[in-house]
Amino acid sequence: MLRQLRPVLLNGIALVATFAIVYLLMRVGIIDSFYQDTIALVCINIVLAVSLNLIVGFTGQFSLGHAGFMALGAYTTALVTLHFPTIWGMLGGIVLGALVAAAIGLLIGLPTLRLRGDYLAIATLGMAEIIRVLMQNFTFTGGASGLFPSRYLNWTWMFILTAGSVVLIANYIRSRAGRESIAVRENEIAAESIGVNTTKAKTLAFVVGAFFGGVAGGMYGSYFYWIVPKTFSFMMSFNILVIVVLGGLGSISGSVIAAILLGVVNVLLADPNLVPIRMILYSLILIILMVFRPQGLMGDKELSIRLFRSILPKRRRPPDEEPVPAGEGRLEPAEVTS
Amino acid sequence: MEVFQQLINGLSLGSIYALIALGYTMVYGIIQLINFAHGDVLMVGAYVGWFSMTALHMNMFAALATAMAACAVLGVVIERVAYKPLRNSTRIAALITAIGVSLFLEYVMMYFVGANPKAYPDLTGFMAGSFTIHGVIIKNIQLVIIGISVLLMIILQLIVQRTRVGKAMRAVSQDADAARLMGINVDNTISVTFAIGSALAGAAGVMWGLYYVSINPLMGLMPGLKAFVAAVFGGIGLIPGALLGAYAVGFIETIAKGVGLSTYSDAVVFLVLILILIIKPAGLLGKNTKEKV
Numbered sequence: 001m002l003r004q005l006r007p008v009l010l011n012g013i014a015l016v017a018t019f020a021i022v023y024l025l026m027r028v029g030i031i032d033s034f035y036q037d038t039i040a041l042v043c044i045n046i047v048l049a050v051s052l053n054l055i056v057g058f059t060g061q062f063s064l065g066h067a068g069f070m071a072l073g074a075y076t077t078a079l080v081t082l083h084f085p086t087i088w089g090m091l092g093g094i095v096l097g098a099l100v101a102a103a104i105g106l107l108i109g110l111p112t113l114r115l116r117g118d119y120l121a122i123a124t125l126g127m128a129e130i131i132r133v134l135m136q137n138f139t140f141t142g143g144a145s146g147l148f149p150s151r152y153l154n155w156t157w158m159f160i161l162t163a164g165s166v167v168l169i170a171n172y173i174r175s176r177a178g179r180e181s182i183a184v185r186e187n188e189i190a191a192e193s194i195g196v197n198t199t200k201a202k203t204l205a206f207v208v209g210a211f212f213g214g215v216a217g218g219m220y221g222s223y224f225y226w227i228v229p230k231t232f233s234f235m236m237s238f239n240i241l242v243i244v245v246l247g248g249l250g251s252i253s254g255s256v257i258a259a260i261l262l263g264v265v266n267v268l269l270a271d272p273n274l275v276p277i278r279m280i281l282y283s284l285i286l287i288i289l290m291v292f293r294p295q296g297l298m299g300d301k302e303l304s305i306r307l308f309r310s311i312l313p314k315r316r317r318p319p320d321e322e323p324v325p326a327g328e329g330r331l332e333p334a335e336v337t338s
Numbered sequence: 339m340e341v342f343q344q345l346i347n348g349l350s351l352g353s354i355y356a357l358i359a360l361g362y363t364m365v366y367g368i369i370q371l372i373n374f375a376h377g378d379v380l381m382v383g384a385y386v387g388w389f390s391m392t393a394l395h396m397n398m399f400a401a402l403a404t405a406m407a408a409c410a411v412l413g414v415v416i417e418r419v420a421y422k423p424l425r426n427s428t429r430i431a432a433l434i435t436a437i438g439v440s441l442f443l444e445y446v447m448m449y450f451v452g453a454n455p456k457a458y459p460d461l462t463g464f465m466a467g468s469f470t471i472h473g474v475i476i477k478n479i480q481l482v483i484i485g486i487s488v489l490l491m492i493i494l495q496l497i498v499q500r501t502r503v504g505k506a507m508r509a510v511s512q513d514a515d516a517a518r519l520m521g522i523n524v525d526n527t528i529s530v531t532f533a534i535g536s537a538l539a540g541a542a543g544v545m546w547g548l549y550y551v552s553i554n555p556l557m558g559l560m561p562g563l564k565a566f567v568a569a570v571f572g573g574i575g576l577i578p579g580a581l582l583g584a585y586a587v588g589f590i591e592t593i594a595k596g597v598g599l600s601t602y603s604d605a606v607v608f609l610v611l612i613l614i615l616i617i618k619p620a621g622l623l624g625k626n627t628k629e630k631v
Contacts, residue, residue: 056430062430111616112612112615112616114619115615115619116619117429118366118372118570118574119570119574119615119619119620119621121372122566122567122570122611122615123611123612123615125563125608126567126608126609126611126612127608127612129604129605129608130605130608130609133601133602133604133605134605136601137601137602234563235559238437241430241433241434241437242434242437245430245431245434246434249428249430276449277445277449279441279444279445279448280442280445280446280449282441283438283439283440283441283442283445284438284442286434286435286437286438286441287420287435287438287439287442290424290431290432290434290435290438291420291423291424291435294424294427294428294431294432295427295428295431296431
């Protein structure tokens, strides 16, 4: 019992400590508004990347439309906040926005998820572009000039939403449905032949991913209190995919680390001397990283104490034993599903 | 008459898309890579053409040839430096590299020429003219664009079907390993494919500049995406599919603009694409391959 509880406690302590340290630094004023914006962007990117990783990395469905779900979440949250300008309005808006994104995800996913590989990618990309063009043309979404909701998202709620999303997605992956997703990724035919309803597994993962994409969009709209359709172009979908691949397909901690690293790189490149060449440097970093480490920073492994132990010399375990991916090597699948 | 007007507009737009889509589909056919930097090769071609015309005072055809040559070299360099090391890794990693190359080309160009749009020189003489048949205005430049595109497509078809290198390209796209066993130099064949595809994109870039006048470092994104859609539309990897798809996208776009859905035209293109994919999951001409265990 204690052995099972220990990682949960450790994770909990780490989360609370992170929250408290950043909170204190903000109160003291060491983290100024520039760094606060960076932290907000990192949090939003974490939710986006982890939710896309569920679709691309764990279920193996190549989606290029995450910006569309983000846009749905952002616009719904903005519209609700404009009508109910309170923090509860914002939270309700985020939930509603996530539900809208999930509903559209279901609507799009059902017919398109039978497409394979690049065809699915282009269909989802098309969906996101359609959403963007609609937002640009509707009057209630403010057209090209967008919407201006107030900012209600503070650090506390940002942290709760980010950590909550990551924990929920991680638990989804460890659940029966998540295992089915991984089975579909590994081999769709084999999964089907052992009784996995592959259509259901793919659609469910897609809808859950869309839901949290919507959450991230809501966070974005509320924190940056200005949303325009241009933000949600296909370049946004690419940026999210870049974080997922850099972190490692099928690694939640990889996505989190990559999102944080990207935030750090952003701060480092914010130097005024570097502004003209920052995108050149960014693209070079991207190409070099992919050429030399195509599996991403973490591969499909998770960051855990076990992983560190396996890297350190003088271990008792034989060297070829790898930590169990995705399950973080703490729980056996049988224990999770029971 | 309105219909014929849209038809001629769609034909010239579709011709430009076709040249871009051919490069996309050839590269996809041979190494299964979505070369997202292809649109930016078009942008570089447009700038080379602009530079040749304004600074070097070349005529249009010389500028077109210069741009095609420059883009062919660029395409081979991109393939050798960025894509070749990734040939055995996952396709998503290769795709991310392609996005990196795309950003690199865009922002290097922006660094050198600035973010502001540049204008192509005014058309002169025959090019600037237009004539009217039963109320349908046909600009001479449109005819030139359609003519050059069709000429390039015929040359491409001859290269692919009638030459040794074309035979090698077809062999590699069917099965790279078997082609290697038959003594085909796979690496060189892939480079030639990139060179031809990029040269076509360069030509498309110059014609885009001549037709729409204004060029900027981010201009490649939308035509690149549309051409990719066109390639998927017809069945990616298939040369006739790319042509069919490109003209279809050109027509859909101009028709959507013609019936007053100008601001929705991109959405209409994507909607039609999604519907086609739902009905024919491998594109219009693509064959559905049964998955074997």
